[in-house]
Amino acid sequence: MANEWKPDRSSEQPIYKQIVLYFEKQIRNGELPPLSKLPSERKLSKDLGVNRSTVATAYAELSASDLITSKKGSGTVVRGSNRAYPGGQMPNWNRMLIAGTLLPNVPIIQRIAEETNHKHLIDIATGQLSPELFPNQQFQHILKNQTFDHPLSYEHPHGNLKLRETIARHLKIDKKIECTPSSILITSGAQQALHLIIQCLLKPGDAVAIEDPSYTYSLPIFRSLGIKTILLEVDENGVNPNDIHNAYINHRIRMIFLSPAYQNPTGAVLHPERRKKILKTAFEFGIPIVEDDPYSLLSFENEREATLKSEDSHGVVIYISSLSKMVSSGIRIGWILAPKQIVERLSDARQQIDFGSSIFSDWLAREFLNSDFYEPHLRQLKIELKIRRDLLVSAIEKHLPGQVEYTVPKGGIHLWCRIRQNHHDEKLFNRAVDKGVIYTPGIALGSKKGCVRFTFGRAAKESIDTAISAFSNALFEQK
Ligand SMILES: Cc1ncc(COP(=O)(O)O)c(C=O)c1O
Known part of the structure; x- marks a missing residue:
């Protein structure tokens, strides 16, 4: 939630104070209504790249101002209730969150979406191409050289x-x-x-x-x-x-x-x-x-x-x-x-x-x-994806020898593995994230336990080996 904002390190204002003001403003203007959850101290300090004690000091000040409250088990939330206001009442946002007909994604998918925002993680989870595989220059060429003369209706x-x-x-x-x-x-x-x-x-x-x-x-x-x-x-x-x-x-x-x-x-x-x-x-x-x-x-x-x-x-x-x-x-x-x-x-x-x-x-x-860009782009893309697939397969053979079963895909961007060793899907996922890699646990995509999806189209070539090495460390560590 807080990861789009970063404290200003060049400011004379202490970082803990900037965190206090950041939340205080949002609590007062209704962006963070009563009972909204604040990130844990651990998570926020990681997101902002600051010491945990800095976040603890900020939370202590917000708490002393009666703006937030922390409870064991339920974390830190904005104080107040929906009905605590003289002359009116706040909408019950929390009730609405569960009222809609379109259900939310399951927690593991939400978690992947959230974690892939963290730049420090190697992403072999998201089902899309790596930034350098998109035809950016070709698009720029089109934008510069072609006239957009379509009605704006x-x-x-x-x-x-x-x-x-x-x-x-x-x-x-x-x-x-x-x-x-x-x-x-x-x-x-x-x-x-x-x-x-x-x-x-x-x-x-x-x-x-x-x-x-x-x-x-x-x-x-x-x-x-x-x-x-x-x-x-x-x-x-x-x-x-x-x-x-x-x-x-x-x-x-x-x-x-x-x-x-x-x-x-x-x-x-x-x-x-x-x-x-x-x-x-x-x-x-x-x-x-x-x-x-x-x-x-x-x-x-x-x-x-x-x-x-x-x-x-x-x-x-x-x-x-x-x-x-x-x-x-x-x-x-x-x-x-x-x-x-x-x-x-x-x-x-x-x-x-x-x-x-x-x-x-x-x-x-x-x-x-x-354009004349399309065919060559597709040809080159397939070459690049094949290189990435081969790098992934080599990394699996190197770091997970005999540990996984898989069929080498002849196209696309995903590789599906069954892990031979018994493991707990969520715990393995958490460990891997801690070690700097994010992948898609199979349970997010089907009923089979013990499987994982590695997407080779997404990560930079140089980081595929590191990603599988980190995954392997996470797998072996849980023994
Ligand atoms: C099989 C399949 N269908 C549909 C989609 C949705 O893709 P998009 O909406 O970007 O075309 C995906 C994305 O990963 C996919 O793998």
Whole structure:
């Protein structure tokens, strides 16, 4: 919470006093209402890079001024109650925090999000590219040399037409998927695409099948909407078509969510035979498949993985992809390819949420995809990712010999490991964070205990070995 602010070391005001004023101001102006939690002394001193005694002195002064109170077990909180004000009462923010229909992320995901803000940690947790892998210079070139002459009004409800035309062309050339621009809806990343589909096309009580482990598993939206998830185990060839068959027979699943190419987190690719069987089963029972495909172009062996959509001769697949893993995650460009009435329905929902996509992001994405930069960037990115994958594998062999089981992924950005040694997932995670590395415990992505996801696309090349060495120290220390 406090990590965006740092004390001014050049100021004549003592650091403890700056901390006092920092909190006092926020308590008085309502940013920190009664019962708000303050960070522990240990955490704040780490965040601010100051001695713990400095924080203790600041907290003691705030406490003496009756602004905060510390209790064993519940930590330090802002004093007062919601009703303690003469002539009025404070809104009960704490009650509201648990009142919404969209549930919060599970604590381990929240913890990862929070910890990855700490610059001192080596990040092999976050599912995105390392800063130097993004095409920054190419974007700057476009911004300098291309004229942005688009009207500044809201964008078309489906997203910019020229971007949709570009994506339709890209789908045809790169993925052998035929479509027209009016079957495409631009979204704010694949994340929004998933949310729109789940919110608009399913209802409470429906059952859906999702991969286990998977990124989809980590989304609270299913629980938020009262949708039952049937787990399909992922092995090195993806999910088993028989499991889908059984899920339909036993639970009447209404939708299947699959990420068949370099799946997050396992890196698995759905076997071509399984692909065919799954399409057949989906058609036989009339179950739509949502194919989430952010990774299929990130192949290290120069053969592009076929998608379900490219073989979907009956039209049972809703296809999602995004620029996040191959160009930029911050540009927030994703897309859905679906039957036209579905695109209309989802676009209507998108209008209700935020009136559609950003003219600027749509324009930049279109310019980049149409430029001479795109192909060479993708080629270079795959080379760089492969180097990182190999560094990660070497580091695992060096620091964790015989300790983990894994399949070397042939594309994507993640490597999934099962740790042979018995361990406690959360305790191991805490130890690793203390040793300077953050990764994703498998429990955040599925039901299996004892597994971890290492993302090789995120960390700088030089730090991958250090990260695995730190992880190994954390693992061995807990014996
Ligand atoms: C399989 C999968 N789907 C969707 C997303 C969401 O990505 P974005 O919204 O950035 O496109 C991710 C991100 O890690 C992912 O791995």
